[in-house]
Amino acid sequence: MNKAELIFVPAPAIGHLVSTLEFAKRLIDCDDRLSITILCPKIPFMPFTDTYPKTVLASQPRNRIQLIDLREIDPPPLELSKKSPEKYMCVLIESLIPTVKAIIQSILSSHSNSNSTRIVGLVLDLCCLSMIDMGNELGIPSYMFQTTNAGFLGLMLYLSTGHNQTSTVFNESDHALSIPGFVNPVPQSALPTALFNNDGGYTAYIKLAKRYRDIKGIIVNSFSELESYAIGSVFNGRVPPVYAVGPVIDIKGPPHPNLDQAQHENIMKWLDDQPSSSVVFLCFGSMGSFGSSQVREIALGIQGSGYKFLWAMRMSPITKENPLNMLPEGFLEWMKDRGMLCEWAPQVEVLAHKAIGGFVSHCGWNSILESLWFGVPIVTWPMYAEQPLNAFMMVKELGLAVELRLDYRMGVDLVMADEIEKAVKHLMDFDCEVRKKVKEMGEMARKAVLRGGSSFNAIGQFIEDVIGSSSC
Ligand SMILES: O=c1ccn([C@@H]2O[C@H](COP(=O)(O)OP(=O)(O)O[C@H]3O[C@H](CO)[C@@H](O)[C@H](O)[C@H]3O)[C@@H](O)[C@H]2O)c(=O)[nH]1
Numbered sequence: 001m002n003k004a005e006l007i008f009v010p011a012p013a014i015g016h017l018v019s020t021l022e023f024a025k026r027l028i029d030c031d032d033r034l035s036i037t038i039l040c041p042k043i044p045f046m047p048f049t050d051t052y053p054k055t056v057l058a059s060q061p062r063n064r065i066q067l068i069d070l071r072e073i074d075p076p077p078l079e080l081s082k083k084s085p086e087k088y089m090c091v092l093i094e095s096l097i098p099t100v101k102a103i104i105q106s107i108l109s110s111h112s113n114s115n116s117t118r119i120v121g122l123v124l125d126l127c128c129l130s131m132i133d134m135g136n137e138l139g140i141p142s143y144m145f146q147t148t149n150a151g152f153l154g155l156m157l158y159l160s161t162g163h164n165q166t167s168t169v170f171n172e173s174d175h176a177l178s179i180p181g182f183v184n185p186v187p188q189s190a191l192p193t194a195l196f197n198n199d200g201g202y203t204a205y206i207k208l209a210k211r212y213r214d215i216k217g218i219i220v221n222s223f224s225e226l227e228s229y230a231i232g233s234v235f236n237g238r239v240p241p242v243y244a245v246g247p248v249i250d251i252k253g254p255p256h257p258n259l260d261q262a263q264h265e266n267i268m269k270w271l272d273d274q275p276s277s278s279v280v281f282l283c284f285g286s287m288g289s290f291g292s293s294q295v296r297e298i299a300l301g302i303q304g305s306g307y308k309f310l311w312a313m314r315m316s317p318i319t320k321e322n323p324l325n326m327l328p329e330g331f332l333e334w335m336k337d338r339g340m341l342c343e344w345a346p347q348v349e350v351l352a353h354k355a356i357g358g359f360v361s362h363c364g365w366n367s368i369l370e371s372l373w374f375g376v377p378i379v380t381w382p383m384y385a386e387q388p389l390n391a392f393m394m395v396k397e398l399g400l401a402v403e404l405r406l407d408y409r410m411g412v413d414l415v416m417a418d419e420i421e422k423a424v425k426h427l428m429d430f431d432c433e434v435r436k437k438v439k440e441m442g443e444m445a446r447k448a449v450l451r452g453g454s455s456f457n458a459i460g461q462f463i464e465d466v467i468g469s470s471s472c
Pocket residue numbers: 013014015016018147148253254283284285286287288312343344345346347348363364365366367368370384385386387
């Protein structure tokens with residue numbers, strides 16, 4: 001039996017690692033001939049991304065998935081990440097190309113000695129598309145694992161072909177865009193925040209979009225039942241083959257060093273004591289945090305709604321202010337028996353709990369897939385990255401979420417308590433139409449990944465295209 005190896009290069013961010021590592025695990029489960037080497041870039045100010053892959057892969061057989069850390073000796077200046085996180089990430093990844101090339105060359109030469117395994121492809125994160133040329137030099141084709149949806153793929157296609165690239169950044173004008181994969185015209189306010197950034201964000205995006213045509217195949221973390229329009233025929237002939245393999249979610253949920261066992265147990269025990277579908281969960285991804293006026297409005301909004309709550313509050317990495325000090329006077333006293341606060345929530349377990357009735361989310365794609373999986377409807381509060389586009393898709397295209405905001409701009413907008421209260425009341429209404437649709441979609445998601453389901457078949461097709469045949 002010929003052995004085949006894939007080399008993954010994920011982005012060093014939790015929201016990207018969760019699905020990429022899970023996809024790697026699913027591939028080796030599917031086909032005994034496959035082994036995977038994951039080259040993990042590191043970012044100095046994100047310590048969790050250091051430990052996370054090791055923990056997740058600890059139980060995997062070493063001869064099937066191996067992890068190699070890529071440490072940048074001289075990372076780009078931190079100042080750049082404040083101007084544009086996207087640009088920072090692209091510069092960091094570009095600087096790693098010589099190291100990655102040397103590692104792959106040494107793997108190639110070890111295989112040439114044994115002659116039993118061949119490297120059949122690179123599986124790159126969006127941020128790592130600058131590695132395509134290096135792959136070509138080594139005779140290895142590049143695939144992309146896109147940690148978001150097919151709608152985002154449509155946007156990248158639009159940016160690389162339809163959009164006039166002589167213009168500079170987008171400007172939130174009223175003019176809506178006709179983006180492949182979307183039925184409705186997309187308002188410019190729903191575009192990723194980087195496209196409004198003329199400090200490097202816009203150019204980084206355009207550069208990445210242009211590389212899409214150089215990839216051999218695009219794996220998206222979505223499923224055809226969810227994005228039937230986009231995953232249908234819209235992209236045929238315009239982009240490389242698309243494999244919709246999702247939802248690729250880690251049902252165990254990412255372990256976090258800031259969530260100790262006692263805190264974890266407290267949260268789950270408190271949820272156990274609550275009636276079914278009675279608690280609203282607020283969580284804004286691995287990085288979302290708010291300033292004091294917004295924290296205050298959220299607290300008053302929850303209070304006004306009258307619902308019990310679990311709220312994951314993160315300290316801002318910039319101000320380092322403790323969010324507990326931002327709460328309105330008397331709130332901590334009022335919330336006794338009514339709610340819980342934590343820094344990092346065991347989100348997947350929380351969403352799986354029967355007590356959770358709704359989710360106020362920043363619309364990171366993993367959070368959206370996890371909430372669909374467990375049939376929990378969300379209220380949209382996009383904060384950064386491509387989250388406004390995800391929110392637009394969920395509310396306007398698919399009718400699968402309750403709208404709070406579609407185009408919130410961090411540090412500029414303030415969502416008022418009465419808006420939050422109204423959205424939470426709508427969300428938690430048991431007869432809410434969105435809730436029924438979300439439950440149905442959740443069932444379709446579970447079927448998609450089972451043997452014979454659309455996503456299961458797409459993984460088989462990917463393996464077949466990469467190795468030449470599939471035992472999936
Ligand atoms: O308190 C928390 C917060 C997060 N999570 C988990 O962390 C992951 C977060 O992923 P996601 O919801 O996608 O948010 P981000 O971390 O913000 O993800 C980044 O990556 C996503 C996938 O590309 C993009 O959709 C987002 O816009 C981008 O910010 C999920 O698995 C959550 O379950 C927890 O377990 N507990």
